Amino acid sequence: MTCSKPPEAAIKKHKATGRKSHRDRIAPQTWSDHLYVEVDRSQIAMFKFILESYDNLAYLSVLDKYRAMVRLTFSPDATSTLHTLIHTLATTGEIAIRQVVHLDQSTVPSRIARQETS
Secondary structure, three states: OOOOOOOHHHHHHHHHOOOOOHHHOOOOOOOOEEEEEEEOHHHHHHHHHHHHHOOOOOEEEEEEOOOOEEEEEEOHHHHHHHHHHHHHHHHHOOOOEEEEEOOOHHHOOHHHHHHHHO
C-alpha cells in the first residue's frame, strides 16, 4: 500500500491561505525560571492553590517549611503575569508575602543550585 501525494493545487491553496509554516513558529522555551518567595507559613497551601487556579502559572516547591520559603518554577514567558499576580496578592492582603527574590543563575547559592540540578 502506498500513500498518495497531495495534489499540487492543495499545496498552493495552503500557501495562499497565509498560514504560518512550521519554520515561522516560535521555538518553545527549553528552560524554566525561578522566583523565591517568603510567605506566611499558614498560607502556603492557599498560595499553591491560587497558582494552580491560574492554569498552572507556576508550580511551588517548599524549600524551608519553618521560614516558609518557597520556590516558584515557571516559564519565562509568564514572568510579567506572575509578578502582577504576586503584587496583587500582596497589596490586597489575600496572601501575606514577606519577601520576593528573583535570582539569576550566577547568583544562586551553591546549595540551592545543587538542589535544582539534581
